[in-house]
Amino acid sequence: MIGMIVSSYWWVIIPGLLLGFYAQMKLSSTFGRYSQVGNARNLSGAEAARIILDSAGLHGMEIGVTPGKLSDHYDPTKKRLMLSEENFYGRSIAAIGVAAHEAGHAIQHKAAYAPLHWRMAMVPITNFASMAYLPLSLIGFLGGMLDKVLPLMIILFSVIALFQTVTLPVEYDASHRAKKTAGRTWPHSGK
């Protein structure tokens, strides 16, 4: 059963897996390269984020440290910026790049950028879908009940895919807003 499904759908599954793997490698190699390069103003990630937040009128926003590598994120519920230790203290181009991008999410929130709100609204259901997908597919494949669980698997997968589709413009827009704000503050840095 599994063999049959894998052999008839490998051309759908394999390219997706390879593409995901390639994206991960590209991310860590680019981040790795630019974490070795200092920035001209010798700013830390936290300092860069502070400047961008301040110039966007977010003077009171807290910038905290969160454990883990590339765990940087904007927390919309507590309205604070959480940077990984490496990027909070780091003075590389990579550190200020990540910090500025996360500040971009805070600016989106302040501007009530609609796709950010769609994304936030989808978080609980997407978490549920990602959690339920694997056990359900195991029940389907190993329990020989694929015909019964397949419709539900398609729904869960669609939820995850929709979430990722909404995430994409939110991510591009966050970097764009960070660059625009940084460009006003540092005339030569933002284009």
Ligand SMILES: [Zn+2]
């Ligand atoms: Zn982001």
